[in-house]
Amino acid sequence: MNRRFAIAPLLACSVLTAGCGVLEPRLPTAEPSIPAAWPIPPQTVPALSAAAAADGSTTDIGWRDFFVEPRLRQVIALALENNRDLRVAVLNVQRAQALYRVQRADRVPSLDANGTWIRTGGDGPLSDSYTATVGITDFELDLFGRVRNLSDAALQRYFAQEAARRSAQLALIAETATAYLTLAADQEQLRVVQETLRTREEFHQITEKRYQIGAVSALDVSQSLTQVEAARADVARYAGQVAQSGNALQLLVGAPVPRELLPTDFGTSLTGLAPLPAGTPSGVLLRRPDVMQAEHQLRAANANIGAARAAFFPSITLTGSAGYASDQLSSLFEASTYAWAFVPQVKLPIFQGGRLTANLAVATADRDIALARYESAIQAAFSEVADALALTATLDAQRAARQATVNAATAADALSRVRYNAGRDSYLVLLESQRSLYLAQQFLIVTQLAEQTSRINLYKALGGGWKEGGS
Helix, strand or coil, X not given: CCHHHHHHHHHHHHCCCCCCCCCCCCCCCCCCCCCCCCCCCCCCCCCCCHHHHHHCCCCCCCHHHHECCHHHHHHHHHHHHHCHHHHHHHHHHHHHHHHHHHHHHXXXXXXXXXXXXXXXXXXXXXXXXXXXXXXXXXXXXXXXXXXXXXXXXXXXXXXXXXXXXXXXXXXXXXXXXXXXXXXXXXXXXXXXXXXXXXXHHHHHHHHHHHHHCCCCCHHHHHHHHHHHHHHHHHHHHHHHHHHHHHHHHHHHHCCCCXXXXXXXXXXXXXXXXXXXXCCCCHHHHHXXXXXXXXXXXXHHHHHHHHXXXXXXXXXXXXXEEEEEEECCHHHCCCHHHEEEEEEEEEXXXXXXXXXXXHHHHHHHHHHHXXXXXXXXXXXXXXXXXXXXXXXXXXXXXXXXXXXXXXXXXXXXXXXXXXXXXXXXXXXXXXXHHHHHHHHHHHHHHHHHHHHHHHHHHXXXXXXXXXXXXXX
16 A cells, blocks of 8 residues: 555544534623713813823823823833833743643644664563654544633633733832832922921020020920921931832832932922823723733633533544554664554543533633623723722812912911011910911822822723823
8 A cells, every 4th residue: 555645544634623613602791880981070180291292192191101200211111120020920921821832732733753662572582673653642633622712711811911911010100100209209298397397496596595585485495396306206207208118119110229210309290191081981991901801811711611511522532653663673664664553532421420510510600700800890990990080180179279278378377477576476376387387288298199199090090091002
């Protein structure tokens, strides 16, 4: 028999395509029960970065355009390069990709070359046999889509890991920016307290001189000294907070932050975000990385149901080889020693003790769990965006009110000093004006930090931009 035609049946069966019948069910439709659009304030945030403004688009903002402070952008870039948690997320993607390639390899036959030498003996003389073959072992013909479903599930898990990496990157960007802003706010609080301490020390020195000439009582001296020591304690407390904020930022960056990149003041233009268009549907949340991750996990679980269903049907595996066999090594590759074997095997499940039914029930439950998690991810995303929008509108008004309070408290403190020096007000009135100014300055910084943080939270809640940009 011609050698080429002898191996033909083996090769023909090996290249049969999979999926004569695919048993994967239709992907269920998620019903998160959220409004088609969220309540949007008249204006989300007035600031818009120069790059986004030049582009004329409010729906395509990358993080390099969103964060308009150059030093902050460089710190975020360092974090993306050095953060260990993000590095783990990247490695998880590579691992999932490799696992998918392993699973996909089951869809094509594996060709192996084998060479054996067998020596047997007993009461008689020794005998040798030599074989050299090329063949396929236990290749499953995927008639019902089991192997394909397992491969599709692995692919969806790979996509889910990639979405998890993007979600980790977005979270790292937001956390780094928040830590940077917190450090800037703590530094500003420390600056205010140090200025307050300097002012109170100067006033205490004046009060002591006035006491020496009999212009004020010893009570005034004691009260002014109390304010000095209270301010000194606040300086120490905020100095500790600045150190802690710096350590938190360094941990996120994963490396020492160069001194020239640290914040030098606490401005109000570190971020830029255009108003959210009124017609923007809530469906844009499906682009959030965590929502996409949940969707891919749902698709993987749905594919596993197809594989579990296919296990109820017969499976056909092929084993075959072609090569040479001889009892003499010198004549192993002669034409007369050519041999081939073709061994198809059909496996029909008859009794499995309920194993197949239980596996299908597990796969179905996993799919339903993944669907519930997908719907929950969408609901959580909608809630985060709605909360961020509401806070953005109210914090803008709060900041304006806090600024007006600081201006009024500054004027009242200056007037109270004049009246106290003129002897028209008591020291208690002056003390109250100083406290009011100090608290107003602190509340303004806290509100400014909350306003900036709410912008970052809105950016993160929307998935890093309404449309994925190149940043």
